[in-house]
Amino acid sequence: MAARAKDVAKDVFMDEHATRPGRDTFMTVFSRALFIGISLLFLAALLFAPLATVFAMAFEKGYAAYLESFKDDATAAAIRLTLMTAAIVVPLNTIFGLAASYAIAKFEFRFKSFLITLIDLPLAVSPVISGMVYVLMFGLQGWFGVWLQDHDISIIFAVPGIVLATMFVTFPYVARELIPLMQQLGNDEEEAAITLGANGWVTFFRVTLPKVRWGLMYGVILTNARAMGEFGAVSVVSGHIRGVTNTMPLHIEILYQEYNFVGAFAVASLLTMLAVVTLIVKGLVERQGYKGH
Amino acid sequence: MSAAGVLTKPLRQPSVLPGFGLTFGFTTFFLSAIVLLPLAALVLMAARLSISDFFNVILDPRAVGSYRLSFGAAFLAAAINAVFGFVIAWTLVRYEFPGKKIIDALIDMPFALPTAVSGIALTTVFAQNGWVGQYLEPLGIKVAYTWIGVTVALTLIGMPFMVRTVQPALEEVQKDLEDAAETLGAGRFHIFRRIILPTVLPALLTGFALAFARGVGEYGSVIFISGNLPMKTEITPLLIVIKLEEFDYKGAAALGTVMLFISFVMLLAINLLQAWGRQRHVRSGR
Numbered sequence: 001m002a003a004r005a006k007d008v009a010k011d012v013f014m015d016e017h018a019t020r021p022g023r024d025t026f027m028t029v030f031s032r033a034l035f036i037g038i039s040l041l042f043l044a045a046l047l048f049a050p051l052a053t054v055f056a057m058a059f060e061k062g063y064a065a066y067l068e069s070f071k072d073d074a075t076a077a078a079i080r081l082t083l084m085t086a087a088i089v090v091p092l093n094t095i096f097g098l099a100a101s102y103a104i105a106k107f108e109f110r111f112k113s114f115l116i117t118l119i120d121l122p123l124a125v126s127p128v129i130s131g132m133v134y135v136l137m138f139g140l141q142g143w144f145g146v147w148l149q150d151h152d153i154s155i156i157f158a159v160p161g162i163v164l165a166t167m168f169v170t171f172p173y174v175a176r177e178l179i180p181l182m183q184q185l186g187n188d189e190e191e192a193a194i195t196l197g198a199n200g201w202v203t204f205f206r207v208t209l210p211k212v213r214w215g216l217m218y219g220v221i222l223t224n225a226r227a228m229g230e231f232g233a234v235s236v237v238s239g240h241i242r243g244v245t246n247t248m249p250l251h252i253e254i255l256y257q258e259y260n261f262v263g264a265f266a267v268a269s270l271l272t273m274l275a276v277v278t279l280i281v282k283g284l285v286e287r288q289g290y291k292g293h
Numbered sequence: 294m295s296a297a298g299v300l301t302k303p304l305r306q307p308s309v310l311p312g313f314g315l316t317f318g319f320t321t322f323f324l325s326a327i328v329l330l331p332l333a334a335l336v337l338m339a340a341r342l343s344i345s346d347f348f349n350v351i352l353d354p355r356a357v358g359s360y361r362l363s364f365g366a367a368f369l370a371a372a373i374n375a376v377f378g379f380v381i382a383w384t385l386v387r388y389e390f391p392g393k394k395i396i397d398a399l400i401d402m403p404f405a406l407p408t409a410v411s412g413i414a415l416t417t418v419f420a421q422n423g424w425v426g427q428y429l430e431p432l433g434i435k436v437a438y439t440w441i442g443v444t445v446a447l448t449l450i451g452m453p454f455m456v457r458t459v460q461p462a463l464e465e466v467q468k469d470l471e472d473a474a475e476t477l478g479a480g481r482f483h484i485f486r487r488i489i490l491p492t493v494l495p496a497l498l499t500g501f502a503l504a505f506a507r508g509v510g511e512y513g514s515v516i517f518i519s520g521n522l523p524m525k526t527e528i529t530p531l532l533i534v535i536k537l538e539e540f541d542y543k544g545a546a547a548l549g550t551v552m553l554f555i556s557f558v559m560l561l562a563i564n565l566l567q568a569w570g571r572q573r574h575v576r577s578g579r
Contacts, residue, residue, distance in 0.1 A: 126510025229407025
């Protein structure tokens, strides 16, 4: 029996060498199944199971318990703080991203690639360092700590620190989406507009901005998702004061450590849905013919 | 461009478009205020230590133990991703199957998902009674609260970087070249080694470097699953946080400077790898 199976395998193997390329043989069918199988198994254990767990745990004690967990004052405060932080950070980083990509993509100047590297720097830095730099500047024993204390200004363990750390972490996203897009689309229309007498602002709002609107939209939504979900950097500057300086991800940590799993995963489910929305927007943007980076 | 070319190039080439001063000025101002000055504050804080104190802090056994875990687990995770990331990218580029579009979209999930969420979810899944952990427990494999858990978390975090870097490179592999090789009698392994691997190698190495760099600094998804025992399951970013909580700003800054230095080296390596990939791309006439 075994010998027979070996013969068949040998035949199929020989057969493969005798066929034209691209035709289905035993080996191509087998390797196709193997590749798809390994991919799905790997993703199932590492990605799909954790995603499903978020919702399974959030609804473990039923729908009512899930909704009940949002009535907690500290949870509501965490959601408010996260929304407020994003409302400050996202517009500022969007303006920065537009200015940076306009300067970099529309003009030729020396040390341009160095400037791009510096803008990308926050992506290469550990989130803990992104938060720590502000503690070293504004913390009690930091460079400006004593001065700030004398003037009764608190940045670390307060909302301004959270905003700064979030800004650092999400700094490059809009610029990174827009720079390659603007470079690819070129300057011709802008130059035509200027030559025909439009001023700089009109040209920017009527020509440049509409051209890059889809890339801008993805950059903004990505910035927003990262701003609302940032953990490491914010954790360092926040001080974890319940109901005051806890953002949603920090509140998840506290609830989890208190073994309030329904509460922790309920907040986590909101952030997971935000991530899903972000990916859907990315898909829509790509369908507009723009390939993201 | 040669060094002489950089120097003779005017600071800015003339353009009919207005707004360079405003946008360039705002960009450099904002960049300096939010990113560069704070990073300088970190290095200056570390410089307040004497040379010998600095080395005492960064070569302390607990710090060295944390480097071993952070770098070891990040390296291992990047290596796992090099294999499985390649398999996933290959599957997505070469095969059609139901649900492929959704799987493709979900690859970016670890990138969009907050790290705290992936941290608690992974811990739950890989705990002794978790969905995956319960099958590993009888085999004697403990994932949660060990270095294996750290590696699992870093593998998840690095996965999109690897897949998204290798995918476009695989799309570039010319199918007709493979067919020609097959017609000429080359075996599957031979085709992989001589045609596919050389084409995707720069992308594979770039993906490895990106996943590794991200893994070394990762914090949120690791601290829940790692157990955080000094010398055993304590990553370097966590050690920095502990030092900050003890108000040991200089010590934290010293460790931060080490990590910052490594980030710079990785960034440089990634840029060089990407330049290498582009160069090959041009040379092969595509």
